[in-house]
Amino acid sequence: MTAALVLIAVFTLATAAVALSLRNLIHSALLLSASWFGIAAFYLWAGAEFVAFAQVLVYVGAVSMVILFAVLLTRRSRADTVIGPDSVARAISAVITGMAVFGVLGVAILKTSFTRFSPAGVPALPGGTGVSPVIAAPTATVRDIGIQLMSTHAAALLIIGILLTVALLGAVVLAAQDGSESKQESP
Amino acid sequence: MSLDPLPLCLLFSSALFCLGLIGALARSNTILVLLGIELMLNAANLNFIAFWRYGPATSPATGVMFVMFSIAVAAAEAAVGLALIIAVYRHQKNIRLQEANRLKG
Amino acid sequence: MNLAVIPVAASVSEWSDSFLERLPLVGRDWLTSWLPEPWRWLVNSLLSIAVILSVFGLLFAYVTLAERKILGRIQNRPGPNRTPIPFTKLRFFGLAQPFADGVKSLTKEDVVPRGADHLLHFLAPVVLLAFSILTFAVIPYGRHLVPVELNAGVLYFFAAGAATELAVFMAGWASRNKYSLLAAMRALAQLISYELPLLLAWVPVVLVAGSLSTTEIVAAQAGWQFDIIPHWYVLTPWGAAGFAIFMIAALAESNRSPFDLPEAESELIAGHLTEYSGFKYALFFMAEYFGMIALSGMAITLFLGGWHAPSPYLEFIPSYVWFMGKLSALLLGFIWIRATFPRLRMDQLTRFAWKFLVPLALINLGNAAFWSLSLHWSGPLQILRWLISVLVVVGPFVLLGRKLSAGVAPRVYRYAV
Structure with missing residues (x-):
């Protein structure tokens, strides 16, 4: 189990890192899709089937398409998809910031004992060293998710619907050309 | 390093978050910055799933629910963000962030 | 990954669990019975993969041949008929043609343009084929033949299909050819446009069946009215509309004529396939047909009752034969459509999807909701239920069609009578 997790993590992180450091935008977008696949694999590993498929459907199927469209629509020649190098100072400061954040988060995670998250009935180990007992995986079948969406989270579902509609309209308004002479496809 | 799954998942997600942060800070191309932000959002989703799987038992599908909503929001964000990028490009024929600093057209 | 044994649906007749029905399982168990227990699971899975690959590989080969033959007949020519069986002079109507094609594409030179993006150029056909094969995993081929039981099977199918775009x-993009790039942009626009009606067309089915699992959707369509009329979703008003929308969108998703703009030979010199030759071209071809077969299989699962026989008197024919029969009928329909309709223009294509199919699919969703709410209506109310449902399908169809075709008078061809 853990080996699979490490494998997924290494794959996802490696593709994401390479994607964000490449100079060719198309390669970046495609590699990032691979990274999203890695994240979907993590969801599958954790047993969240539905979310994994939704992730692939939304990110690989839709978001990556939108990004590729944006890359192709914002260039004048083929060479434009290869962008010039960014400033080194900026990159170094960004890496330092990122590393600092990672350091803080990592230390916090490693210092925390997660034993008090054990299910009821299993008492937390005094001064636990992060050895959590094996917990039975929670299950979320499609039926559970549907019932929750329609009862507990119904309001959130409605708000998401409104948000998506507004986003769709907003995207069309933003991307549509000012003049009425040309009909532009909205991404 | 402990070999528990939960801290491992959390380390994985924080590494992904920091990668997204570095990407968003270091690159000057707007599309890449947007991609970095998307990665950070994904890292947050990883945390939800990790705590849903190994965290304290709450109602059965709460973590999954959060991720679903977050994916929907991310999709909306990507659509609007890229529409903005196209609008900016049409305006100044460039999508470098440093040059998109005028409020007036 | 096992061929799972599904609890048999309510309407069990004596034939439903006959020897023929269980034959694939019996054959598999006979083949793997000598293995120790922990290995048997793995070998069983590999065996199902091998069977799926070989059956659908062969089906692909003969669908191409059937397509060429039928297109030939429709265009008043014989089609390929001269390929003999090797080392003999037996021709058998050119039945060896697909294998000759395979050998040809294997031995052809593989040309890669100098300016091409070599890695992407190589990866594209591989990725396409891999994902179109992945979609075969969740289709129930027979009563006992489901490669993978997934709780969210339908969602898996469309998630795997999404990556083909x-x-x-x-x-x-990798071909570095402006026609290829144009075609890729067109393909993206087309695939995104038709993804929406494709997804919206099956949502009513999920709504009424109450499940995303393919086996449960098939099980929900079991049973017959008066022993003649099966309870397939295509035989309800909303199901018929959904099936039509699904098939139109499936045509577009698999880049088939009349939606074959991305690979239009006459305007884009075959689009994204221009710079591909030899085996890579064959892989593209294969993936396209696999996509078509998989979408047809999904249409059968969702609307045409899956592997169910149309009448209890015909149940002695095993379920997988029924599935394959329905599949062949749908594929024949695809070929027929290709021979009949001219290609659409780009603006017509997107307008058709956004202004016609998407609204109709949304209305259809409401219609299906009404259908499942009025499930307990009986007697004369039953007639009212059908009437309302048919009206909700036909009304918007006529109104939208009128509105969209307003101002476009029927064309008069002066020289063609």
Whole structure:
């Protein structure tokens, strides 16, 4: 189990890192899709089937398409998809910031004992060293998710619907050309 | 390093978050910055799933629910963000962030 | 990954669990019975993969031949008929043609343009084929033949299919050919446009069946009215509309004529396939047909009752034969459509999807909701239920069609009578 997790993590992180450091935008977008696949694999590993498929459907199927469209629509020649190098100072400061954040988060995670998250009935180990007992995986079948969406989270579902509609309209308004002479496809 | 799954998942997600942060800070191309932000959002989703799987038992599908909503929001964000990028490009024929600093057209 | 044994649906007749029905399982168990227990699971899975690959590989080969033959007949020519069985002079109507094609594409030179993006150029057909094969995993081929039981099977199917768009784009972009890139842009626009009606068309089915699992959707369509009329979803008003929308969108998703703009030979010199030759071209071809077969299989699962026989008197024919029969009928329909309709223009294509199919699919969703709410209506109310449902399908169809075709008078061809 853990080996699979490490494998997924290494794959996802490696593709994401390479994607964000490449100079060719198309390669970046495609590699990032691979990274999203890695994240979907993590969801599958954790047993969240539905979310994994939704992730692939939304990110690989839709978001990556939108990004590729944006890359192709914002260039004048083929060479434009290869962008010039960014400033080194900026990159170094960004890496330092990122590393600092990672350091803080990592230390916090490693210092925390997660034993008090054990299910009821299993008492937390005094001064636990992060050895959590094996917990039975929670299950979320499609039926559970549907019932929750329609009862507990119904309001959130409605708000998401409104948000998506507004986003769709907003995207069309933003991307549509000012003049009425040309009909532009909205991404 | 402990070999528990939960801290491992959390380390994985924080590494992904920091990668997204570095990407968003270091690159000057707007599309890449947007991609970095998307990665950070994904890292947050990883945390939800990790705590849903190994965290304290709450109602059965709460973590999954959060991720679903977050994916929907991310999709909306990507659509609007890229529409903005196209609008900016049409305006100044460039999508470098440093040059998109005028409020007036 | 096992061929799972499904609890048999309510209407069990004596034939439903006959020897023929269990034959694939019996054969598999006979083959793997000598293995120790922990290995048997793995070998069983590999065996199902091998069977799926070989059955659908052969089906692909003969669908191409059937397509060429039928197109030939429709266009008043014989089609390929001269390929003999090797080392003999037996021709058998050119039945060896697909294998000759295979050998040809294997031995052809593989040309890669100098300016091409070599890695992407190589990866595109591989990714396309891999993802179109992945979609075969959740289709129930027979009563006992489901490769993978997934709780969210339908969602898996469309998630795996979504990645094929990426491969088409990779091919178009990596070729470094302006026609290929144009075709890739067209393909993206088309695939995104038709993804929406495709997804909206099956949501009513999920709504009424109450499940995303393919086996449960098939089980929900079991049973017959008066022993003649099966309870398939295509035989309800909303199901018929959904099936039509699904098939139109499936045509577009698999880049088939009349929606074959991305690979239009006459205007884009075959689009993203221009710079591909030899075996890579064959892989593209294969993936396209696999996509078509998989979408047809999904249409059968969702609307045409899956592997169910149309009448209890015909149940002695095993379920997988029924599935294959329905599949062949749908594929024949695809070929027939290709021979009949001219290609659409780009603006017509997107307008058709956004202004016609998407609204109709949304209305259809409401219609299906009404259908499942009025499930307990009986007697004369039953007639009212059908009437309302048919009206909700036909009304918007006529109104939208009128509105969209307003101002476009029927064309008069002066020289063609």
